[in-house]
Amino acid sequence: MKRETMINAALLLAMIAVPLWAYYAGKPFTITLATKVAILALAGVGLNIALGIGGLVSFGHAAFFGLGGYTMGILASHAQSYSPLFNWPFLFEGSQNMLMIWGVTILVSALAGLIIGLLALRTSGVYFIMLSLAFGQMLYYFAISWPAYGGEDGLSIYVRNGFPGLNTLDPIQFFAICFALLLLALFFTHRLMNSPFGLALNAARQSPLRAATVGVGVFRLRLVALIISAIITGLAGALYADLNRFISPTMLSWQTSGEIMVFVILGGVGRLMGPLAGAALFIILEQVLGPISEYWHIYLGAMLLLVVLFARGGIIGSLAKRDAAHE
Amino acid sequence: MSLLRLTGLSASYGKSQALFDVNMQLEQGEVLALMGRNGMGKSTTIRCLFGLLPTGGGQLEFDGHNLARLAPHKIARLGLGLVPEGRRCFSTLTVQENLRVAARSGPWDMASVSALFPRLAERKQQYAASLSGGEQQMLAIGRALMTNPRLLVLDEATEGLAPLVRQEIWKAISKVKAEGHMSIILVDKSLKELSKIADRAVILQRGKSVWNGAMGDLPADIASRYLGV
Numbered sequence: 001m002k003r004e005t006m007i008n009a010a011l012l013l014a015m016i017a018v019p020l021w022a023y024y025a026g027k028p029f030t031i032t033l034a035t036k037v038a039i040l041a042l043a044g045v046g047l048n049i050a051l052g053i054g055g056l057v058s059f060g061h062a063a064f065f066g067l068g069g070y071t072m073g074i075l076a077s078h079a080q081s082y083s084p085l086f087n088w089p090f091l092f093e094g095s096q097n098m099l100m101i102w103g104v105t106i107l108v109s110a111l112a113g114l115i116i117g118l119l120a121l122r123t124s125g126v127y128f129i130m131l132s133l134a135f136g137q138m139l140y141y142f143a144i145s146w147p148a149y150g151g152e153d154g155l156s157i158y159v160r161n162g163f164p165g166l167n168t169l170d171p172i173q174f175f176a177i178c179f180a181l182l183l184l185a186l187f188f189t190h191r192l193m194n195s196p197f198g199l200a201l202n203a204a205r206q207s208p209l210r211a212a213t214v215g216v217g218v219f220r221l222r223l224v225a226l227i228i229s230a231i232i233t234g235l236a237g238a239l240y241a242d243l244n245r246f247i248s249p250t251m252l253s254w255q256t257s258g259e260i261m262v263f264v265i266l267g268g269v270g271r272l273m274g275p276l277a278g279a280a281l282f283i284i285l286e287q288v289l290g291p292i293s294e295y296w297h298i299y300l301g302a303m304l305l306l307v308v309l310f311a312r313g314g315i316i317g318s319l320a321k322r323d324a325a326h327e
Numbered sequence: 328m329s330l331l332r333l334t335g336l337s338a339s340y341g342k343s344q345a346l347f348d349v350n351m352q353l354e355q356g357e358v359l360a361l362m363g364r365n366g367m368g369k370s371t372t373i374r375c376l377f378g379l380l381p382t383g384g385g386q387l388e389f390d391g392h393n394l395a396r397l398a399p400h401k402i403a404r405l406g407l408g409l410v411p412e413g414r415r416c417f418s419t420l421t422v423q424e425n426l427r428v429a430a431r432s433g434p435w436d437m438a439s440v441s442a443l444f445p446r447l448a449e450r451k452q453q454y455a456a457s458l459s460g461g462e463q464q465m466l467a468i469g470r471a472l473m474t475n476p477r478l479l480v481l482d483e484a485t486e487g488l489a490p491l492v493r494q495e496i497w498k499a500i501s502k503v504k505a506e507g508h509m510s511i512i513l514v515d516k517s518l519k520e521l522s523k524i525a526d527r528a529v530i531l532q533r534g535k536s537v538w539n540g541a542m543g544d545l546p547a548d549i550a551s552r553y554l555g556v
Contacts, residue, residue, distance in 0.1 A: 200428050214408075
């Protein structure tokens with residue numbers, strides 16, 4: 001077995017073992033932390049498809065994360081107040097069913113990915129970074145200035161949304177839902193990486209022209225990748241809103257985009273489990289260093305510097321040594 | 328009707344014009360040698376052919392399609408396969424992935440490419456970056472073959488390789504030719520090797536095609552004047 005495969009398996013096992021231990025030890029807060037890791041990792045898995053495989057440095061993934069959150073918030077708040085979202089051309093009512101919310105989130109994120117991609121993918125390099133950032137900020141300020149759903153103050157949802165057959169207020173059951181979605185996204189990413197689509201995306205990252213001369217339509221390819229990436233990050237946003245039962249424009253801010261990018265870079269750009277390793281480390285640091293100093297981010301920054309300078313494969317890359325010539 | 332026809336092709340890099348009047352045509356199954364000294368426009372002609380450089384004027388026709396306004400990937404999908412100068416494999420993909428990334432169905436598949444280059448089959452799990460120069464060249468040819476092109480273009484396929492490896496590459500190109508069907512354009516400087524395999528030749532001189540004919544008819548004085556041999 002390759003070393004990276006073993007590390008990946010160990011990570012997943014830890015993600016199962018820790019919450020189970022916490023469940024039997026009666027530590028619900030630890031389960032909540034594990035849930036947060038799973039959700040943030042899911043957001044990173046989404047970004048990793050665009051950034052890691054496709055080389056599209058999107059600095060605006062908070063747009064999708066926040067859109068997922070607001071989709072959940074808007075649907076749930078309408079369900080709480082028994083007022084439909086709109087009556088025409090058909091009656092559309094709010095919902096507190098996760099499956100329904102996820103469905104709408106997928107549609108909304110895909111549409112946002114399509115529109116942002118159509119415009120931003122005409123550029124590359126630093127212009128792409130700036131354009132993706134600009135779209136994120138547009139949505140951020142829109143959310144702040146739109147009073148209907150809380151504006152700057154955000155919006156609370158009093159009861160967590162339901163999932164058929166499960167009690168989502170039970171931490172371990174909500175964790176199971178989030179972890180299952182993460183596993184699904186990881187499995188999908190694994191398949192994608194080895195599919196002709198993923199290979200072409202990887203090839204186009206290295207040289208779009210060379211990829212074009214073997215018949216790869218680079219623009220369409222990247223657009224589809226960005227849409228897939230947006231959907232996964234959007235779903236993470238919906239789950240994150242459900243975890244906190246609260247949405248606010250912070251979810252759309254560029255700091256959030258940066259954090260998602262930090263998970264991916266810390267864990268290992270383009271590595272399957274990179275986002276999970278990165279998100280886990282982030283939460284662990286937050287818990288360990290957070291109580292020591294409110295400026296704990298300075299240690300995170302130092303760590304990021306070390307990774308970028310000396311360990312370009314991130315945590316997974318350094319542990320796996322040289323399996324992949326990915327950097 | 329010819330498979331490929333270039334009529335009065337011109338092209339420029341910014342303000343400096345590189346091609347003035349390039350004419351050539353190629354039939355199905357034919358092997359054409361595109362020759363000339365350094366800087367005479369061979370690679371520029373190839374770049375125009377694959378849509379990597381916009382044409383200034385003249386016609387570029389492949390199987391009835393006008394290539395002049397098409398995007399590179401659409402040109403490739405019409406059936407043009409390029410083995411670029413300087414090899415240029417996808418270094419972060421394995422040998423097998425390099426071959427799969429561009430595959431389109433046809434007689435050239437993993438099995439037939441492996442038969443042509445057994446060394447690639449031995450190294451199929453290795454990253455392209457870890458291959459030797461000759462192996463990378465084989466991979467670049469294999470990658471182009473996997474797209475099952477009707478016209479294969481090899482730009483300086485043996486440049487900078489050891490003599491033994493060069494022989495291996497030439498042998499493989501002969502085998503591809505012997506399969507029939509596929510037309511081939513060879514850009515190279517080695518007249519000796521080209522004369523063994525090419526049916527026809529075009530010589531470029533300062534962005535113009537100055538000689539055009541059957542390889543066997545190439546007079547010695549023309550060869551020495553334009554190619555320096």
